[in-house]
Amino acid sequence: MPRFISPPLNQFDKLRQPLTDGERIVFELFNAHLPIEWEIYIQPHLNGLRPDFVLLHPKVGVAVFEVKDWDLRAMKYEVKERTGKSPVLIAEKDGKHFSLQNENPIEKVYRYKQEIHELYCPRIDGKAGFAAITAGVIFPFAADGSIKNLFSNSLRYRGMDQWPQYNPVTGADSVQSRNILAVFPECVRKHSKFMSNDLAKDLRNWLVEPDFAATQRQPLELDRIQLSFVKTRTKSGYRRIKGPAGSGKSLILAARAAELLGEGKNVLVVTFNITLLHYLMDIAVRWPQSRGKTRKDITWLNFHFWCKRVCQENDCEEEYKNLWSEDKNKHKVLSVDLPDLVASILDDPHCTANSYDAVLVDEGQDFMPPWWNVLRKVCKKDGEMLLVADATQDIYGTANSWTDEAMIGAGFPGGRWAELKISYRLPTLALEYCRKFAEQFLPKETVDLPVSEQSELNLYPCTLKWVHTKMELVAQVCREELFALAVDAEPDLVSIPDITFLSDTHKRGIGVICELGAKGVKSCHTFSEDTRESRRKKMGFYMGDARIKATTLHSFKGWESRAIVIFIGRSIEKKSLALIYTGLTRLKRHTEGSYLTIISCAEDLIPYGKAWPKYVEKMA
Incomplete structure (x- = not known):
């Protein structure tokens, strides 16, 4: 032996x-x-x-x-x-x-x-x-x-x-x-x-070594279609790719960024989600042509911070601050006022903002066309613009703004999106229940259902568990299920730092973190009632941390893990349903098993939960 x-x-x-x-x-x-x-x-x-x-x-x-x-x-x-x-x-x-x-x-x-x-x-x-x-x-x-x-x-x-x-x-x-x-x-x-x-x-x-650490040593594996998107550009330089969760959109974007860097190009990668940047960086370093330089030589920013940087570097910090006064409508500031301010700065002939050979945008369904159009202003002539999106994960209600007319106005020529169909992330069993959720709860006009890899067979075992409970017990039940996850995996091993807890709110997340802390278990989390503190924590959130990971469903969008516990509250309006779907699709397949536990207080989701392989009620 x-x-x-x-x-x-x-x-x-x-x-x-x-x-x-x-x-x-x-x-x-x-x-x-x-x-x-x-x-x-x-x-x-x-x-x-x-x-x-x-x-x-x-x-x-x-x-x-x-x-x-x-x-x-x-x-x-x-x-x-x-x-x-x-x-x-x-x-x-x-x-x-x-x-x-x-x-x-x-x-x-x-x-x-x-x-x-x-x-x-x-x-x-x-x-x-x-x-x-x-x-x-x-x-x-x-x-x-x-x-x-x-x-x-x-x-x-x-x-x-x-x-x-x-x-x-x-x-x-x-x-x-x-x-x-x-x-x-x-x-x-x-x-x-x-x-x-x-x-x-x-x-x-x-x-035992966490899955995320082992994954970081593996070069990216792309299928023929994905590889063609990484290795080529369109005649206009503009490309838009859509596909369901796990189909490789982020892999393509990160690999394309690394590929362009290897060609000596200056690259900007932009997301709406702050935490997603760390995930994309971890992908990019796995591209063989990256030569380990992607973290420092590619510019990685979320859209809001990029706007703030442009304002600060062009002596418009006061104008930026004035946008956020208490009497302002935050939605209007984000959708109209902020991009208008940045556009006016970039149009000034004395502007000192950096320009780029390529601008790549991930989770494009979270973006509004004005955001995209202001980013176009820093893309060099004959440069490259890439937008990847999945309307099924439309948690902010912005996907419908990307009409055909808006697309043409955003620089895209007429025609169809480039499409990805196969989900390489989700194990087959989890994919089946994600599809059922989307078909049952999401608007049909935005649903883009994932398709499993035909050759997958049953190489990736999966354990799915649904726990219905009441609000007073949430923190306790979440803690119990987080501890139980590793035990339930026996005889296989699940590394504790691979376990990820996702909450629909900061308040509930803080309660669970306190429960874990009382048992001596530390966590890398983003929860805070203070917006600035939460933003700071998001900047430090990455899978390579040696602790249990915990964040909101919003912040884990685009990420993946083989061991996830998700808390869902009572509310299941349109946006929260899209958010739940996004959480379900974060599960990553693994030859030694993947594990997903849902803890829910939503009465309307009980019939769906009872159809899961394991359904439990904890009411006392």
């Missing part, structure tokens, strides 16, 4: 955060000398923490290791005791002293050990269970004695010096002599009364 290693050994050279020289040496030591039953996890996502190594044996225990490549001769290091606080790590170089306490490896592994005991192994046996957890520090390029002397105060303060077999601190002497017993004394133990298969299951969901 081969050793379980996550990420797999053949992927090491493709890691976004490559192993350091010291980490490679330590991995080779572990892999060569540990009993085969020890699983090795490299840089796992642990609730916002990223230790270098975690080792797991279902009969023995778990070990977490921090590796430091430091050369202690490069600077003078000292650990000073403090009254009432942990000793502080100080470095001195060129006569200057500075704190390295944030990098103190003893404090890091102590925190890892505490969290593993309290959060990741809730079934472990009280304080005695600490004996099943090793927390070690390894310095591959510094002498053992120097390391132990340097950190003696830190070890003593945390009581770790009393149990050296569970808190090993080693250096180059032990590593170079391949002394695995010094580096990890507990590795030879055959069993522990504090460890079990159930505890190992608790941990694996936290330790």
Whole structure:
């Protein structure tokens, strides 16, 4: 039986955060000398923490290791005791002293050990269970004695010096002599009364590499039609593409942006949704021609921020601010006043705004024709404009503004949209229920139903669950279902950081985040009653974060995940129905299973929910 290693050994050279020289040496030591039953996890996502190594044996225990490549001769290091606080790590170089306490490896592994005991192994046996957890520090390029002397105060303060077999601190002497017993004394133990298969299951969901991390190493795969859109342009330079959820619209747009960048073109990518930008950036870097430059060399902005930048850079900041006075109609400001102001600035011969060889707009159904037309002003002569859209996901009621007349006025010649039909994102079972929802609840004139890939067969298993509850229980039920999702996936593994919670409102989302926080589970979320704070959080929302993800249905538009829990309130008017459909279509297929749980308080949706493979009512 081969050793379980996550990420797999053949992927090491493709890691976004490559192993350091010291980490490679330590991995080779572990892999060569540990009993085969020890699983090795490299840089796992642990609730916002990223230790270098975690080792797991279902009969023995778990070990977490921090590796430091430091050369202690490069600077003078000292650990000073403090009254009432942990000793502080100080470095001195060129006569200057500075704190390295944030990098103190003893404090890091102590925190890892505490969290593993309290959060990741809730079934472990009280304080005695600490004996099943090793927390070690390894310095591959510094002498053992120097390391132990340097950190003696830190070890003593945390009581770790009393149990050296569970808190090993080693250096180059032990590593170079391949002394695995010094580096990890507990590795030879055959069993522990504090460890079990159930505890190992608790941990694996936290330790296994998330799907989003593995996906980032895979080059984009496009079908013949998608590839033709990436590799070509129309004679006029204007192209519009429509297609259902999961048909590859965003893939085409991001790949086209990277392709144009590779040709030396200056590219602007614009969305309405702030959070969607991170998703598009993550796609673009996977295009082979991107050469890793897409994040910094392509301009990625949401439309509102682009408008604000144009105003600020052209000394019209006051005019911009005046648009948002309290007595103004916000819809009119967005649809008329803001684009008019920006258009007037761009038409001024003294305007200093950047122009681009290509302007690409994603989720075009969220845009209004005046927004598109003002963007055309920064596209160079003979440049390229791309609009991709799905009217079925019309959550803002703007799709109907794109009439045939408006299209011609927006620079598009007569004729049909370029169309995509096949959904490559959704597993077949989920696609079936998305189609049923659209057919039952959405306006027929805007519905563009996804079609499954004929060759897919049943390669992508899918678990669908509908939970009906009442408002008073929402936060509790959402928390329960988020925790249950990983358990329900057994024997398959769902990485905790892959789990995504989507709410229809900020208020309900905050309640669920508080419920998770009370259990020690951290989250990367965008919820806030304050608009500015929410916007700031959206700018920092990305799937690569090491925590559970949580945001609104609006903000997750365009994204995808293999494990989703969605909350739906009582309201199911026209826009909210389109929003629910959008949420349903965020599920990503996966060979090891996809999981979608809906938690609903909407009485009108009960008949639809009861048709799901699993329907549950939680009313008490």
